[in-house]
Structures are given as structure tokens and as C-alpha cells.
Amino acid sequence: xxxxxxxxxxxxxxxxxxxxxxxxxxxxxxxxxxxxxxxxxxxxxxxxxxxxxxxxxxxxxxxxxxxxxxxxxxxxxxxxxxxxxxxxxxxxxxxxxxxxxxxxxxxxxxxxxxxxxxxxxxxxxxxxxxxxxxxxxxxxxxxxxxxxxxxxxxxxxxxxxxxxxxxxxxxxxxxxxxxxxxxxxxxxxxxxxxxxxxxxxxxxxxxxxxxxxxxxxxxxxxxxxx
Numbered sequence: 001x002x003x004x005x006x007x008x009x010x011x012x013x014x015x016x017x018x019x020x021x022x023x024x025x026x027x028x029x030x031x032x033x034x035x036x037x038x039x040x041x042x043x044x045x046x047x048x049x050x051x052x053x054x055x056x057x058x059x060x061x062x063x064x065x066x067x068x069x070x071x072x073x074x075x076x077x078x079x080x081x082x083x084x085x086x087x088x089x090x091x092x093x094x095x096x097x098x099x100x101x102x103x104x105x106x107x108x109x110x111x112x113x114x115x116x117x118x119x120x121x122x123x124x125x126x127x128x129x130x131x132x133x134x135x136x137x138x139x140x141x142x143x144x145x146x147x148x149x150x151x152x153x154x155x156x157x158x159x160x161x162x163x164x165x166x167x168x169x170x171x172x173x174x175x176x177x178x179x180x181x182x183x184x185x186x187x188x189x190x191x192x193x194x195x196x197x198x199x200x201x202x203x204x205x206x207x208x209x210x211x212x213x214x215x216x217x218x219x220x221x222x223x224x225x226x
Contacts (some may be wrong), residue, residue, distance in 0.1 A: 008222045009201065011177040013168065016130040017106075017187035020116075021139075022210055022213060024048055024107040029099050034089040042090055057081055058188065062184040068135055070157045074133020091191070104141035109214035116148045118220055127171040129184065131155040131162050131191055150175055157214050163194020185219055 014020055030046040056062055057078075066135040067077035077087070078100075079093045119126060126149050130136060133156050140146035142159045151174040155161040158170065172179050179199030186192025187205050195202045203222060205215050 006201075007178070007180050009124075010181040011125045011127070011172070011175045011183070011184045012219060012223060013127045013129045013171050013182055013184045013187070013195065013200065015184075016128055016132065016136055017194050018187045018207065019185060019192075019205065019214070020108060020112045020128075020216075021106040021143075021147075022109055023054075023100065025104055026096065026100060026105065029105075029150055030085070030089065030092060030096060032043065033092055033095045034178040037089060037091045037095075038192070039089040039092075039174065046085075049082075049088065053081040053085065056140070056220035060190065063190070066161075068161050069159060070156060071133050074156070103139045106139060107144075108143055109216065110211070111213040111216045113145065115216040115219055116145055120148050124221075124223055125150045125175045125177070128152045128154075129167050129171050129195075132225075133169065136165070165194065165198035168195045168198035168200055183219065183222055185216070215225070 005101060005151055026052055026191070027043060027047045030050060031041060031043055034041040034046070039086070062077070062081070065073070065077050067074045075097060078097055082096060083094045086114065109123050116126070128136060128140070130151055130153070132154050136154060137146060137152055140149065140191050151171060153167050153171045153174070155167065158166060170186060174216030182200045183194060184200045184202045185205070187207065193202060193206060201222070208214060
């Protein structure tokens with residue numbers, strides 16, 4: 001039996017956190033805020049506590065708590081993840097949550113704008129498909145990249161999280177393409193990898209050191225726009 005040729009990629013779906021955007025200076029914020037709160041902490045300890053919470057947040061057990069289905073649940077889950085940090089610096093969790101749910105707490109990876117502009121120049125429609133408990137659009141607007149995206153498909157607005165095919169199919173429908181014509185770009189095989197079951201080709205990027213390029217030029221190669 002001969003292989004069925006793949007359709008050209010006509011649209012790109014992007015995850016948000018740790019795909020296009022990196023968490024910006026959270027450890028520095030903790031150190032500065034801790035001093036203001038009267039509970040100084042050094043950078044190494046702040047980094048260890050913040051990183052441990054981030055790593056727990058990506059486990060199956062944590063993601064099963066439904067934090068990305070409701071704004072209140074999202075906040076409650078993150079504050080619980082920062083319990084050890086809060087015990088060390090009382091009051092820090094509220095400060096950190098506000099920071100990481102606004103534009104101030106995130107920065108684009110160095111190669112993100114270049115890749116988004118190249119796709120837009122070739123008239124490749126794009127969507128954001130994200131598990132989130134809060135509206136990402138003001139953040140994208142603040143970083144001046146919202147205009148590149150036709151639609152934002154956010155889990156808390158649909159009552160499901162990735163890897164449910166509903167989010168991927170919704171994005172494809174809004175972009176006017178079949179799943180077989182779309183490329184999903186993400187960083188988490190458990191969630192973003194669900195795009196393959198939805199019929200999309202999928203590019204999963206490994207974590208890189210903060211401030212490094214994300215490797216997003218691979219999107220241009222796959223989409224035939226390099």
C-alpha cells in the first residue's frame with residue numbers, strides 16, 4: 001500500500017507558556033519582594049523553591065486538579081504549589097501570582113517575534129491554544145504580538161484542557177483549515193501532544209535555559225516558509 005502524501009501545512013497553532021513566552025525574572029521578583037515584606041531570602045533559595053513548585057506544576061497529579069478550567073481554581077492551585085515558598089516568605093504568594101498572570105511576568109523568547117513575523121508575511125494564519133485559567137489576550141497585546149493571531153482558544157472558556165481534541169479542532173475551525181493542514185507547536189508531550197490525536201502534526205520543543213532562543217525556526221522549516 002502506498003503512503004498517503006501529507007498535506008502542506010496551512011496554519012500554525014501555538015501553546016503560550018514556555019513555547020512563545022518564558023517566565024520573566026520571577027526569582028528576582030521574589031528576592032526583591034521578600035525584602036520589602038521583611039523576610040529576606042537569597043537568590044539560590046528563592047530559585048530552588050520556585051523551581052520545585054514549577055516542576056510539580058507539570059506533573060499529572062497537579063494538572064488533574066483542573067486549575068486551567070476556572071479562574072478561582074487556577075489561583076488556588078498555584079497558591080498551594082507555593083506553600084513552601086509562602087512559609088519562608090509570608091505574603092509572597094499573592095505578589096507572585098499577580099506578577100505571573102500579567103504581562104510583566106512574561107517575556108517573549110528571542111526568536112519568537114522573528115518567527116511570528118515570517119509566518120504573518122507568508123499569510124499563514126495562527127492561533128494560540130493554551131491551558132490557562134486567565135485571559136491571555138491583554139498579555140499578547142502588551143507585548144505587541146496579538147495582531148499575529150486570528151484566535152485564542154483558552155481552556156477555561158471551553159471547559160476542557162489539552163489533550164482534549166476539542167481545543168485543537170476549535171482552533172482549526174476558526175482558522176478555516178482541517179487538522180491535517182495544521183501544525184501544533186508546544187512544550188509538553190502530555191498536553192500539546194494531544195494535537196496528534198486530533199489529526200494535527202505536532203512539534204514539541206524541549207526546555208531551554210531562560211533567555212535562550214526557543215528553536216522556533218523549526219516551525220518555518222516545517223511550514224515551508226524559511
